[in-house]
Amino acid sequence: MRYMLLICGEDEAHKAMDADGSFLASCHAWADEMQQRGVLITIGGLQAPSDATTVRIRGDQVLLTDGPFADTKEMIGGFGLVECADLDEALEVTSKHPAAKYGTIEIRPLLET
């Protein structure tokens, strides 16, 4: 099964990750390990929500908004896409991600057709 890992956290969590000098290196180490295991499909970090643009089409009008779709304290700072045998494996993989120590990682199963 494929699972999307949404790495979320409040501002403080993101600041703490930035302040942790070994954070990026440990993220890379996680990605390497998961790639070798054949679990990782892709991973990415995101710019701040203030750099987001939202798009909606209503009627024939394209509506753009400067900013994220929801103004919440929690924001998504990164994501991963993994292929696991079941939720237990996804839990194990996720709990090894260094961001889990600072923020929250939401595991969302993908719709499988």
Added chain:
Amino acid sequence: MIAAVDAAVTRAFREEWGQIVAILIRLTGDWDLAEECAQDAFAQALQRWPRDGIPRRPGAWLTTTARNRVTDRLRREAVGVAKLREVAMLSFPDEPGDDEAAVSGIPDDRLQLMFTCCHPALAFELRVALTLRTLAGLTTAEIARAFLVSEDTMSKRLVRAKRKIRNAGIPFRIPPSHLLAERTASVLGVLYLLFNEGYAARAGADLVRQNLTAEAIRLARILAQLMPDEPEAGGLLALLLLHDARRAARINAAGELVPLEDQDRSRWDASQIKEGVQLLEAALRRGRPGPYQVQAAIAACHSTAPEAADTDWAQIAALYGQLSRLVPSAVVKLNRAVAVGMRDGPAAGLALVEQLEAAGELAGYHLLPATRADLLRRLGRTDEAAVAYREALELASTDPERHYLTRRLTETTGS
């Protein structure tokens, strides 16, 4: 004949339901289909047993009937040939040789079902509802009544639980050894809650609710049998049996809660106490104590004292000390204060209660002022005791508790 068949079907339902549902879930991965086909098998038994006689092995008859029903349904629903072949070929439940069985040494589908129902990725209330539905065979309406919610709410809860198991890929298996301890704790926690819900039910409460204690004991018994190497499973069963043994003496004719020291001990179930103590001793011999074994040991201290005055408070205080190291909980500390108050005198207990109060723990919990009140009363500080009883009365939420506190308050102010 009809009465004999009814009795046989009822007994088979109690003994076989969880097993049959578990087998069908393993074979099909479809929880709704499994429940429906299990139900069909019992309906067929009610029709056919009066005519054909009660089969020698009702469980095997029901399992085969339910499996045939699954095959029919899948064929009618034109599910892939591969799935049908899978169902037809998978080992019969009575045959050993499962992969899981070989790995874990526990060849039982019910155990896999228990672990799946109690998976920590499911909200606690979902685990509880799912366990009662799939393992104990309670209907949605019964579970709704037991937990005082509408049938619609409970039905949605069960639908959501099954959907999440399917969509999120929650595995149907006995967890591997590195997860086993944590997952076992979740199963034990669900059974313990079931028991407590039933134990807390009032005398006039719905019978389904009161019967939760019996369901919890039945499931705990199965778990203890299936996990003979897990002393906490035996510990939980012992704990439940020891508490349940006092059931008849716990509520008086007026429906009031009778405190342990005032209970008529001749009304305790002696054989159940004996079984509980034996189970506890067997669990403790494994040398891996845990919270349920320690709580069972405390219950055993109370249950084996011929009179309240014979209670071994030194042992109980030591056990609460051990328990608070295993489970850092303010309620455990409060219970320890009570035991120390009995062992070393009320002043020592009061000092521990005051520590808890100073730490701001248990604010709003009626048993905190109630305990302080009892200790003050025993110290002869009746004015302060009365104030504390009144404080506890304001916080108490159930009638039996208020009755008890009012009686104590009257005794204190009257003396």
